[in-house]
Structure formats: structure tokens, C-alpha cells
Amino acid sequence: MPASLLAIPLLPLASFVITLLVGRRWGARAHWLPIVAVLLSFCCALAAFFRVQSGVIINQDIYTWIQSGNLNVSVGFLVDQLTAVMLIVVTSVSSLVHIYSVGYMKGEEGYYRFFAYLSLFTFSMLMLVLGNNFLQLFFGWEAVGLSSYLLIGFYYNKRSAADAGKKAFIVNRFGDFGFLLGLFLVFTLFGSLHYHEVFGRVGELEGQTINLFGSRVNAATLIALLLFCGAIGKSAQIPLHVWLPDAMEGPTPVSALIHAATMVTAGVFLIARCNPIFALSPATLNLITVLGAVTALFAATIALVQTDIKRVVAYSTVSQLAYMFIGCGVGAYSAGIFHLFTHAYFKALLFLGCGSVILGMHHEQDVRSMGGLKEKMPITYWTFLLASLSIAGVPGLAGFFSKDEILLMAFNTDLAAGKFAWAVGTLVAFMTAFYSFRLLFLIFHGEFRGTEEQRHHLHESPAVVTVPLMLLAVGAVTAGWFGVPALLGGDNHWAHFLEPVLGHPHVHVSAATEALLMGSSILAGVCGIGLAYYLYRLKPQLPSLAAERLAFVYRLLLNKYYIDELYDAILVKPTLAFSRKVVLRIVDMACIEGVVNGLPKAIGAFAERLRRLQDGQVAHYLAWMGGGALALVAVLLIGL
Incomplete structure (x- = not known):
């Protein structure tokens, strides 16, 4: 295995360990090692991408991790077309977020700790996408959950941030429980957790059923549904979407990394990686498609009226992830990954642009207190405009090509939910353009609505912040050019590149219909x-x-x-009440404490009473001896 491939995850891991141990001593220079490490990791990822493009696919175990009975799991790497794309997304966006953070986090307490956690987050996601087996995927899956907990709750003295970190961690446990059950079922049916063995034998699942609570259930559908549970949690789809908007309590660079390149993309990656299993279950694919459409509409409607600058973009992420689920649900996995790729750049740009505005506004996040920032922050404005045009689906920019591909494939599919998803997706395209430009106009145009102190502090961000914005703007414009459709004179290199791993459904609509669909999505964005x-x-x-x-x-x-209030009423409060009344009082205090503390107390009380017999009175001793002898004689007589 090439050393450069091993270096991709190991460099961020080494950066995390060293920075966490000695970074405090480096003070304001604690960012250098993490930045150099992730940039080198990005260079190695580029080398891996070009190696895959030349036809070299690597699937190699490094060492045996677990060997117990029939369970044999190794730590190994699978670098194919899908992995190569994910490596570029993770390392490129992470590199720019690291650099941006130098300006955004300047002077913050725990500066070194922040960069150590960023490196851990990057390492975790890289291990997730590089693994050649389900257990290594699950390791990375849980590691990104831990990293998000640490980073969302970075301001641990701030109650809302600490609560948001716990909320993200706990909500994801619900989805991860289903995911883990899916892994158990995969091992039970295939006797292996390695991708090439499972996917090579996946045809054995056709027609196979499992007895579940007395009913026969299709094996492929059950596995797909359990794996999908994990994807719902990580990618924040209904009903486990509630953690992602609250994750805004973390520093803005963390929001960009979570929303663009790491944690939330893991669910989409899981479905794409396991496409041979999902392809065997039309029922699951229909469910994914419908849930994606409903989530897209649900999140877009909320984003229409939010006043916190980061929450608008957060609900936008939930909605755009739902587009990716629609793409995967209709069997167009390459279209879903294509939108993941383009979304990484324009969404990272939107979040980091929000961070630049927050810096310029002296940490103000309410858009009602902004306005007229265009003249004071020109670089932030123009880059934010490009990101907004891209997410709105304006022709020629990245978001247009990937979103249009998904809508086309939704209309093209034979799945029952396809036309429904296309109609909802087109409506959401209109909403996306509206709330994106609502945000742009409220922030950068009109009269300034803040305080005089904010007006006095208003300024463009330093170069360490604006340079990453400009680089991401290039991605927000050009990332979609890899998938220009034939209708526009392109060859859709993206679909051809990923076809060996993800396949590519045949388009059976006419060129006129395709042009009409494209025109309708453009019209929705323009309106x-x-x-x-x-x-x-x-x-x-x-x-x-x-x-x-x-x-x-x-x-x-x-x-x-009022979803949070509903969950609080039916889940949180009853759980807390049960914990206090049953777990704390009965299980903990009565049973556990009763045994742990009660037994020594009983022994002490008995010893105290026994000690009183030793009072030094000879008459008392003679009485006890006489009584004992009498009792012994009585026992012997009864025995006779």
C-alpha cells in the first residue's frame, strides 16, 4: 500500500495527539501543525484521486483488528471512485476551515484545543470513508459523533452550547442503534463484515426472508431499513433532524465542517456505499425518496422565516441533504453524491460567509440588526452572492447541475414516489432561492439596522478569513462542471467516473422533456x-x-x-421523571445504595451489639457459658 495513502488519515491523527498534548505551550501558534497536517493530507488525497482515475483501485487490509470465532475484521482501506471523491471533499474543505479558523478563533480560550478537535474530526471522517468493512465504517461513524460533541460544545461554560452538544450526541444514538442492529444482521447472514464479501454475495438476499416477531420479513428490506436508521440520524432527516439546527451553538468554522464535509454527509455516503443492498429493496428506496421529499419541504418552510443568520443556513443544509436522499432513493446514487460534492463548497462558503459577517458585526447573529453591509464587506458580499446563486440553481454554477440531475432522475424513475419527489423538489427549489436571497438582501442591502457601536466596529474580515472564502467561491462556481449533461453539450464525466461503483440509471425521457424539466427548475429559482x-x-x-x-x-x-416542544413533552420530560422517580430513588438509592451502604451498616450494627457482650463482668460470662452448655445438652437430648 502506498505510504501516501496511509498518510491521509494518520497526519490529522498525529496532529490531534501532538496538539492536544503540547499545544497549550504553543499559544497563538498552535494552529500551524494542524494546518500543515491537513494540507499534506489533501495533497495525498489528490494523489489517490489521480491514481484511481488512472484505473488503480486499492482494497487492502493493514492488520487484523478483531479475531473471535467466525468474526474476523481487519483495519483496511478501500480506495475506489467513491472514496476518492469523498477524500477530496473532506480534506479540501477541512483545509480551508482550518485556515479560516486562525482568524475567526483568534484570542479564544482553548485555541489549541479547538484545532486539536478539528484534526480529530477530520481523521474520524477520513477513517469512515476509507474503511473496507462495516466495522471500520462504524468506528468512524461513532468517532465523528464524538468529535461533533466536543466541537459543538466547545464553549462548555455556555449552557446552550453544552446542551446542543449533548443533544447531537443523544439524538444520534437512536439512529446508531438501528445501524448497529443492521451490522449484526449483515454478519449473521453473510458471516463477514467486509464490503467485497458482502456485496459479492448480496444476490443471496433475493427472496430470502427472516422471522421477525412471528412475521416473515424480506431480509434485504430489513437490512436496508436498519442501515437507513443510521443515515437518518447522521444526515439529520425527519424525525431525527432536531440536533442539527442547535449545532449552531458551536463556533462557525465547526458549523461549516459539520454541514459541508463531515458528519452530515456520512448518511448519504452510507447509502451510496451500500447501494447493492438498497437496490434489492424497492420499498426502502420509496421510503427514502418520500422521506427526502418531505424533509426538504419541511426544512425549507422553516428557513423562510428564521432570523438567526446561521439557523437559516442550517435548515438549508437539512433541505439540501434531503435532495441527496431523493437522488439515492430513486437509484441515482451518483447524482446524490454529485450534489454532496457541489453542496460541500457552496454550503461551506455560506457558513464561513456568515462567520465573516458575525465577525464584522461584533458577534451579532440576528439579521434584523444588519443591512447595508455590502459597501463595508465587499469580499464577503461577492462570495456570499456566488454561494447564494449556486444554491438557488442559477445556470452555470455548481448547484444548478447537481440539483437538476436529481430532479431529472426523480422524474425519470419508475419508482412510485419519483414524480412526487420531483414535484416537491421543484417547489423546494423555489423556496431555496427565496430564503437564500432573503438572507442576502437582509444582510447586505438596505439601511443598516444595528447599533452605532456595531456600525463603528463594522469592517471587512482579515485576509486569513477572506482568502478561504474566495477559494470556496471557485468551488461554488466550478464544482458542477464535472457533470455537465449531454443536453447542454457535456459528457457528464461525473456519472461515468462513478459508474463502476454506483452505476448510472438509463434516462428514458426525451430531450424535449429533459429541457422542459430543466426550464421548470430554472424558472422556480428565478421566481x-x-x-x-x-x-x-x-x-x-x-x-x-x-x-x-x-x-x-x-x-x-x-x-x-413545535417539534422540539413535542419531543420535550413526550420524550424528554417523561424520561427525566422516570429517571428521578424509578432509576434514582428505587434502583439507585434503594437497591444499589441499599446494598452498597446498607450491608456495611448492618454488619456495623450487629458488631456493635456483639461488642456489648464483652463487658468484663465475670458473672455475665458464667451465665453465657452456662446457658450455652444448657442449650448444647438440649440439642443432644432432642437428637437422641
Whole structure:
């Protein structure tokens, strides 16, 4: 195995260990090792990509990890077309986030610790995508969960940040439980957890059923559903979406890394990697498609009215991830990964652009206190504009090509849910363009609505912040050019590159129909931008008037359909009450404490009473001896 391949995850791991141990001594220079390590990792990832492009696929075990009975699992790497793409996404975005963080986190307490955690996050995601078996995937899966907990709760003295970190960790446990059951079932049926063995024999699942609570269930469907549980949690789809918006409590660079390149993309990667299993279960694919469409619409409607700059982008991420699920659900796995690829750059740019605005606004995050920042922050404005145009699906930019590919494949599929997903996806494209430009207009145009102190501090961010923005802007524009469709004169190199791993469904719609579908999505985006311009530039008084007249709907969306309150009422509070009344009082205090503390107390009480017999009175001793002899004679007589 090439040493450069081993270096891809090991460099961030070494950076994490060294920075955590001695970074405190380096002070303001603690960022150098993590940045150099991730940049070298990116260079090695590029080398791996070009090696795969030339036809070299690596699937090699490094050493035996677990050997027990029939279970034999190694630590190994699989570097194919899918892995190569993910390596580029993770290392490139992580590199820019590391550099950006030098400016954003300057002067923060725990500066070295932050960069150590970033390195751990990068290592965890790299191990997830590099693994050649399910158990190594699960190791990376849980490691990114740990990393997100550490980074979301980085400001641990801040109650909301600590709660958000715990919320992300706990909510993901629900999905991970199903995922783990899926791994158990895979091993039970195949006797192996290695991809090449499982996927090579996946045809054995056709027609195979499993007795589940007295009912016969299709084996492929059950495995796919259990694996999908994990994907729902990590990629924040309904009903496990609630952790992702709250993750905004962490530093903005963390938000960019989570939303663009690491944790939330793991669920999409899982479905794409396990496509041979999912392809055997049309029922699961229909479920993925419907859930993706519902989540996309659900999150987009919430994003329409949010006032926290980062929450708008956070709900945008939930919605865009749902597009990826639609792509995978209709069997167009390469389209789903294509949107993952383009989304990484324009979403990282949006988040880091938000961070630049927050810096310029002296840590203000309410868009109602912004406005007119275009002149003061020109680089942030133009890069943010490019990201907004890209996510809105404006032709020629990255988001247009990947989103359009998914909508085409949703319309093209024979799955029952395909046309529904296409219709919802087109509607969400309109909403996405609207809330993206609503955010842009509220931040950068119009009159400044902040305080005089904020106006005084308003300034463009330093170069260490703006240079990563400009580099990401290049990706937000050009990343989609790898998948230009034939209708626009391209060859869709993206689909051809990933076809050996993910396949590529045949498009059976006519060129005229494809052009009509493309035109409808473009029209949806243009109308969304136009409506945002009309409401927030030409008639800025109308949004508040609409909020008053549609007060119920406005409050419903602003409060995120009260899902958090519902979960709090039916899950959190009953669980806490049960824990206090049953677990704490009965199990802990009565049973455990009763045994642990009660037994010594009983022995002590008995010893105290026994000690009183030793009072030094000879008459008492004679009485006890006489009584004992009498009792002994009585026992002997009864025995006779």
C-alpha cells in the first residue's frame, strides 16, 4: 500500500495527539501543525484521486483488528471512485476551515484545543470513508459523533452550547442503534463484515426472508431499513433532524465542517456505499425518496422565516441533504453524491460567509440588526452572492447541475414516489432561492439596522478569513462542471467516473422533456429570487405585514412546527421523571445504595451489639457459658 495513502488519515491523527498534548505551550501558534497536517493530507488525497482515475483501485487490509470465532475484521482501506471523491471533499474543505479558523478563533480560550478537535474530526471522517468493512465504517461513524460533541460544545461554560452538544450526541444514538442492529444482521447472514464479501454475495438476499416477531420479513428490506436508521440520524432527516439546527451553538468554522464535509454527509455516503443492498429493496428506496421529499419541504418552510443568520443556513443544509436522499432513493446514487460534492463548497462558503459577517458585526447573529453591509464587506458580499446563486440553481454554477440531475432522475424513475419527489423538489427549489436571497438582501442591502457601536466596529474580515472564502467561491462556481449533461453539450464525466461503483440509471425521457424539466427548475429559482427582491428590496414593509396577517402560520414556522416542544413533552420530560422517580430513588438509592451502604451498616450494627457482650463482668460470662452448655445438652437430648 502506498505510504501516501496511509498518510491521509494518520497526519490529522498525529496532529490531534501532538496538539492536544503540547499545544497549550504553543499559544497563538498552535494552529500551524494542524494546518500543515491537513494540507499534506489533501495533497495525498489528490494523489489517490489521480491514481484511481488512472484505473488503480486499492482494497487492502493493514492488520487484523478483531479475531473471535467466525468474526474476523481487519483495519483496511478501500480506495475506489467513491472514496476518492469523498477524500477530496473532506480534506479540501477541512483545509480551508482550518485556515479560516486562525482568524475567526483568534484570542479564544482553548485555541489549541479547538484545532486539536478539528484534526480529530477530520481523521474520524477520513477513517469512515476509507474503511473496507462495516466495522471500520462504524468506528468512524461513532468517532465523528464524538468529535461533533466536543466541537459543538466547545464553549462548555455556555449552557446552550453544552446542551446542543449533548443533544447531537443523544439524538444520534437512536439512529446508531438501528445501524448497529443492521451490522449484526449483515454478519449473521453473510458471516463477514467486509464490503467485497458482502456485496459479492448480496444476490443471496433475493427472496430470502427472516422471522421477525412471528412475521416473515424480506431480509434485504430489513437490512436496508436498519442501515437507513443510521443515515437518518447522521444526515439529520425527519424525525431525527432536531440536533442539527442547535449545532449552531458551536463556533462557525465547526458549523461549516459539520454541514459541508463531515458528519452530515456520512448518511448519504452510507447509502451510496451500500447501494447493492438498497437496490434489492424497492420499498426502502420509496421510503427514502418520500422521506427526502418531505424533509426538504419541511426544512425549507422553516428557513423562510428564521432570523438567526446561521439557523437559516442550517435548515438549508437539512433541505439540501434531503435532495441527496431523493437522488439515492430513486437509484441515482451518483447524482446524490454529485450534489454532496457541489453542496460541500457552496454550503461551506455560506457558513464561513456568515462567520465573516458575525465577525464584522461584533458577534451579532440576528439579521434584523444588519443591512447595508455590502459597501463595508465587499469580499464577503461577492462570495456570499456566488454561494447564494449556486444554491438557488442559477445556470452555470455548481448547484444548478447537481440539483437538476436529481430532479431529472426523480422524474425519470419508475419508482412510485419519483414524480412526487420531483414535484416537491421543484417547489423546494423555489423556496431555496427565496430564503437564500432573503438572507442576502437582509444582510447586505438596505439601511443598516444595528447599533452605532456595531456600525463603528463594522469592517471587512482579515485576509486569513477572506482568502478561504474566495477559494470556496471557485468551488461554488466550478464544482458542477464535472457533470455537465449531454443536453447542454457535456459528457457528464461525473456519472461515468462513478459508474463502476454506483452505476448510472438509463434516462428514458426525451430531450424535449429533459429541457422542459430543466426550464421548470430554472424558472422556480428565478421566481424565488424575484419574489425575495420584491419583498425585501422594493416593498420591505410587506413581510412584516404578511407576518401579522398570517400570524398563526408565521409562529408555526418560526417555532419550527413545535417539534422540539413535542419531543420535550413526550420524550424528554417523561424520561427525566422516570429517571428521578424509578432509576434514582428505587434502583439507585434503594437497591444499589441499599446494598452498597446498607450491608456495611448492618454488619456495623450487629458488631456493635456483639461488642456489648464483652463487658468484663465475670458473672455475665458464667451465665453465657452456662446457658450455652444448657442449650448444647438440649440439642443432644432432642437428637437422641
